[in-house]
Amino acid sequence: MAVTIIKGLCIGCGVCTQMCPSGALSVQVKTAHVNAKMCTECEECVFACPNGAITL
Ligand code: SF4
Ligand code: SF4
Numbered sequence: 001m002a003v004t005i006i007k008g009l010c011i012g013c014g015v016c017t018q019m020c021p022s023g024a025l026s027v028q029v030k031t032a033h034v035n036a037k038m039c040t041e042c043e044e045c046v047f048a049c050p051n052g053a054i055t056l
Contacts, residue, residue, distance in 0.1 A: 002039035003046060005032045009053035016045040016054060 002024070012030035024038035025045060032053065046054045 001041060002034050002036035003041065003043075003054050003056050005034060006053045006055065007031055009051050010049075011051055011053075013050065016049050019044045019048040 010031050012027050012032065014027050014032075016032055017025045017027055020039075021042065021044060022038045022040050024035045024040075026033050026035075041056060043056055046056055
């Protein structure tokens with residue numbers, strides 16, 4: 001399991017990549033991507049995203 005990135009809402013700001021304690025997030029071609037094997041579902045990124053682009 002892992003969080004879901006809502007691509008239509010993601011602006012590629014990178015805030016979530018800095019907040020993730022597991023290093024599971026990266027920004028590629030201006031959109032965030034999650035490595036499902038690394039995500040622990042801690043929800044830090046869900047609260048950190050300024051655009052509401054991450055859901056669990
Ligand atoms: S914080 Fe939100 S808008 Fe910014 S890159 Fe991550 S998912 Fe996209
Ligand atoms: S839920 Fe936690 S571990 Fe998963 S991508 Fe977000 S910040 Fe990283």
